[in-house]
Amino acid sequence: MNTQRICCAGFGGQGTLSMGKILAYAGMLEGHEVSWCPSYGPEMRGGTANCHVIVSDEPIGSPVVTSDANCVIAMNQPSLDKFVDILGKDGVLIVNSDLAALKEDKEDIRVLNIPANAMSTQEFGGAKLANIILLGAVIQSINTVTVESIDDAFTHVFEGGKAKFIPDNKKAFKMGYEFAQNYK
Amino acid sequence: MAKVLMKGNEAVGKAAIEAGCRFFFGYPITPQSEVPEYLSSELPKVGGVFVQAESEVAAINMVYGAAGAGARVLTSSSSPGIALKQEGIGYISNAGLPAVIINMMRGGPGLGTIQPGQADYNMAVKGGSNGDYHNIVLAPASVQEAVDMVMEAFDLADYYGTPVIVLADGLIGQMMEPVEFNYVCKKELAPKTWALTGKGDGEKHMVENLVIEPDECEAWNKKHFETYAKIEANEQAWEEFLMDDAEYAFVSYGTSSRIVRSAIGYLREAGYKVGMIRPKTLWPFPTKAFEKLDKKIKKYMDVEMSMGQMVQDVAYACNDKNKIEFYGRTGGVVPAVDEIVEFGKKVMGGDK
Numbered sequence: 294m295n296t297q298r299i300c301c302a303g304f305g306g307q308g309t310l311s312m313g314k315i316l317a318y319a320g321m322l323e324g325h326e327v328s329w330c331p332s333y334g335p336e337m338r339g340g341t342a343n344c345h346v347i348v349s350d351e352p353i354g355s356p357v358v359t360s361d362a363n364c365v366i367a368m369n370q371p372s373l374d375k376f377v378d379i380l381g382k383d384g385v386l387i388v389n390s391d392l393a394a395l396k397e398d399k400e401d402i403r404v405l406n407i408p409a410n411a412m413s414t415q416e417f418g419g420a421k422l423a424n425i426i427l428l429g430a431v432i433q434s435i436n437t438v439t440v441e442s443i444d445d446a447f448t449h450v451f452e453g454g455k456a457k458f459i460p461d462n463k464k465a466f467k468m469g470y471e472f473a474q475n476y477k
Numbered sequence: 478m479a480k481v482l483m484k485g486n487e488a489v490g491k492a493a494i495e496a497g498c499r500f501f502f503g504y505p506i507t508p509q510s511e512v513p514e515y516l517s518s519e520l521p522k523v524g525g526v527f528v529q530a531e532s533e534v535a536a537i538n539m540v541y542g543a544a545g546a547g548a549r550v551l552t553s554s555s556s557p558g559i560a561l562k563q564e565g566i567g568y569i570s571n572a573g574l575p576a577v578i579i580n581m582m583r584g585g586p587g588l589g590t591i592q593p594g595q596a597d598y599n600m601a602v603k604g605g606s607n608g609d610y611h612n613i614v615l616a617p618a619s620v621q622e623a624v625d626m627v628m629e630a631f632d633l634a635d636y637y638g639t640p641v642i643v644l645a646d647g648l649i650g651q652m653m654e655p656v657e658f659n660y661v662c663k664k665e666l667a668p669k670t671w672a673l674t675g676k677g678d679g680e681k682h683m684v685e686n687l688v689i690e691p692d693e694c695e696a697w698n699k700k701h702f703e704t705y706a707k708i709e710a711n712e713q714a715w716e717e718f719l720m721d722d723a724e725y726a727f728v729s730y731g732t733s734s735r736i737v738r739s740a741i742g743y744l745r746e747a748g749y750k751v752g753m754i755r756p757k758t759l760w761p762f763p764t765k766a767f768e769k770l771d772k773k774i775k776k777y778m779d780v781e782m783s784m785g786q787m788v789q790d791v792a793y794a795c796n797d798k799n800k801i802e803f804y805g806r807t808g809g810v811v812p813a814v815d816e817i818v819e820f821g822k823k824v825m826g827g828d829k
Contacts, residue, residue, distance in 0.1 A: 335591075
């Protein structure tokens with residue numbers, strides 16, 4: 294695996310920080326080095342939110358991803374515009390296609406347009422699991438952690454009273470994973 | 478203990494509790510507010526005391542009081558809040574009392590910005606209070622190291638009778654990394670027989686600060702400096718990264734050293750023989766790391782999130798100011814890896 298640099302970006306409330314946390318947790322459970330680095334500031338609901346996750350077999354240098362990213366998840370248009378250029382060669386851009394679109398083709402990257410908001414709304418009655426659908430696509434598209442480790446991470450992140458959220462999260466994750474698997 | 482994924486700010490709070498700290502006095506400020514938030518819920522569970530003071534000035538004086546009573550005591554803040562605490566830190570130093578102060582630095586001066594910075598180097602290392610004094614200053618570069626250093630800080634403070642500053646920044650406070658908590662006291666600590674615990678029928682104890690006769694005050698200072706000399710001899714700490722065959726060396730600490738570490742990966746791939754000396758103690762500055770390198774290194778490349786506050790210490794340590802090149806970003810800007818790669822190439826003679 295060496296080092297995988299991932300940027301999860303969207304607006305506040307879309308769950309970009311949580312999806313990053315689950316990925317980082319899964320990496321830790323597999324015994325990798327991981328870092329989870331959030332944006333912070335005087336943000337408001339609807340403002341931008343992003344986190345950078347690194348999963349590596351070596352001690353992690355910069356926890357901030359400014360170049361050579363392996364994957365960018367853009368949950369809205371401002372995030373796509375801001376972060377598309379940090380992708381490295383053969384990087385994967387995962388787009389929440391209900392809210393964002395790549396305006397001009399870029400060389401050397403792979404783009405997955407996934408209608409995550411619509412998929413989540415259809416299955417769960419709201420867009421709240423769009424982030425986990427996209428996380429499923431991330432795990433299918435780049436070489437980071439196994440599906441089993443993500444399942445393990447869910448049980449650690451959703452503890453106690455939050456355990457009731459695990460089945461829907463697993464389902465959403467599977468939807469995204471399969472969507473990416475069958476992506477043409 | 479299994480590793481857990483924790484935010485730096487919460488992890489240092491837990492580290493303090495694990496090291497036996499039962500008293501926290503502070504005031505919230507971004508980007509370290511999760512430290513008091515965490516301790517406000519966790520300290521009472523272990524019989525500790527959490528007080529959100531009315532100001533930073535009040536908080537540091539509460540620390541002074543608890544330290545005088547022999548407690549393991551912590552305060553934390555971020556740059557402008559630490560500036561407010563300077564008077565109290567000087568008093569605690571002069572009284573020869575142990576205390577731990579965490580600074581999750583942000584961009585300055587003044588209120589500045591809430592994004593990460595390293596421009597409090599001078600305030601921490603050169604002394605932001607009046608008089609002749611030093612604080613031990615520890616500079617973690619990861620959440621795990623922040624945890625380990627907070628634990629060690631309590632031991633160093635008790636052992637030497639001096640405040641210890643853990644100088645991190647907003648990035649380390651806000652980010653999550655896997656951590657484990659294994660507190661082992663590595664110092665032989667004497668019982669605090671001097672503590673103000675109520676005279677009763679026992680002997681009189683005093684915590685003194687006013688030494689009005691100049692001769693006595695000078696002697697008082699010199700006694701502190703005997704302690705400082707021991708600290709300089711025994712406590713210098715640093716990491717050497719890929720230094721064995723290095724012809725050039727970055728010098729960087731804390732968060733900026735993380736960026737440099739990544740940049741070195743790219744520079745090594747491009748064929749540059751470059752490594753890094755990463756100070757883990759800023760006071761005492763690890764001059765020993767430079768002594769053995771002497772003439773071998775062609776240039777020292779100092780990288781900081783400040784306008785170059787560490788440069789003079791590097792110059793003193795390597796004893797050749799002409800060997801130093803500096804690159805810094807400030808005001809809350811974290812440098813990108815690419816910038817450091819470019820800086821390195823420029824210093825080391827362009828593309829290979």
